Amino acid sequence: MQPTEPPAPLSLLGRNDDGRRFLTGALGEFRGVTSTPPDRPPFLVTKEHRRFAEFADTVRRHRYIGVCWGPPGVGKTLSARHYAGTDDWGQWQRALAAGKNTDPGPVPAAVLSARTALWTPTVTATAKEIDQALPRACQQISWALDYHQHGHVDPLMHPESAASGLTELLIVDEADRLKTVGLEQVRDYYDRHHMGVVLIGMPGVERRLARYPQLYSRIGFAHEYRPLSPDELTAVLTRRWHTDGLATAPGAEVPDFFRTVGPK
Ligand SMILES: Nc1ncnc2c1ncn2[C@@H]1O[C@H](COP(=O)(O)OP(=O)(O)OP(=O)(O)O)[C@@H](O)[C@H]1O
Ligand SMILES: [Mg+2]
Numbered sequence: 179m180q181p182t183e184p185p186a187p188l189s190l191l192g193r194n195d196d197g198r199r200f201l202t203g204a205l206g207e208f209r210g211v212t213s214t215p216p217d218r219p220p221f222l223v224t225k226e227h228r229r230f231a232e233f234a235d236t237v238r239r240h241r242y243i244g245v246c247w248g249p250p251g252v253g254k255t256l257s258a259r260h261y262a263g264t265d266d267w268g269q270w271q272r273a274l275a276a277g278k279n280t281d282p283g284p285v286p287a288a289v290l291s292a293r294t295a296l297w298t299p300t301v302t303a304t305a306k307e308i309d310q311a312l313p314r315a316c317q318q319i320s321w322a323l324d325y326h327q328h329g330h331v332d333p334l335m336h337p338e339s340a341a342s343g344l345t346e347l348l349i350v351d352e353a354d355r356l357k358t359v360g361l362e363q364v365r366d367y368y369d370r371h372h373m374g375v376v377l378i379g380m381p382g383v384e385r386r387l388a389r390y391p392q393l394y395s396r397i398g399f400a401h402e403y404r405p406l407s408p409d410e411l412t413a414v415l416t417r418r419w420h421t422d423g424l425a426t427a428p429g430a431e432v433p434d435f436f437r438t439v440g441p442k
Pocket of ligand 2: 254352
């Protein structure tokens with residue numbers, strides 16, 4: 179009897195199909211990702227950001243849950259976005275979604291090196307929405323790595339990225355919004371995957387988490403995000419003063435805080 183050829187791996191992709199719909203969310207059941215985001219101020223790498231990046235690296239390496247808290251407006255969200263490469267990622271996804279014949283260029287280096295999904299629950303997120311949003315956020319990063327490596331995304335051909343296997347860290351911003359059930363869902367997701375999780379919230383979130391023993395027992399690292407130093411604050415404000423066009427506005431006067439806190 180002739181030896182039979184092993185069956186070719188199944189593919190979901192058609193001819194001339196690189197599976198980019200998996201990366202842009204254009205699958206029909208998802209909303210697209212083509213809307214243009216609001217302008218964000220340019221990011222300044224501060225000492226607090228470097229501390230945050232070290233913390234996130236540690237959580238990711240050890241695949242623990244980490245909790246990060248800090249007062250409003252100190253830069254937690256910007257730090258997390260910068261760490262995960264979220265802005266580059268959004269821009270790349272929009273380029274990808276622009277059309278089949280467009281070349282979006284390589285997957286952004288920040289996404290490839292961070293392997294991090296950033297997810298922000300909406301204020302009224304239901305249990306069902308959370309159940310869908312968590313895997314979706316993580317799966318996209320896993321697929322982005324597939325796309326980088328193989329030039330296409332095919333969930334059947336590259337099972338290593340199935341179940342978000344290539345995503346190493348999930349950052350949940352505004353974790354205070356999660357109610358008991360939502361926190362339990364995050365814990366359950368963490369238990370069923372091999373990735374670290376960072377929960378970012380306001381001061382007090384760490385005390386609230388302590389009331390959930392099963393979640394709390396998985397927290398390996400805690401990090402306080404401190405306010406910017408006066409020098410860094412002056413640098414951020416100076417930059418905003420210029421990027422927001424205030425410095426060149428007719429009749430613009432140099433605000434008092436620049437005179438009292440630092441130069442310009
Ligand atoms: N490193 C930074 N570079 C540039 N701007 C910064 C930086 N850190 C903070 N800012 C400024 O502070 C604002 C608030 O930052 P961000 O939204 O990240 O704060 P937050 O800590 O997440 O606040 P909240 O707890 O309210 O969510 C930004 O819009 C930006 O103008
Ligand atoms: Mg924030």
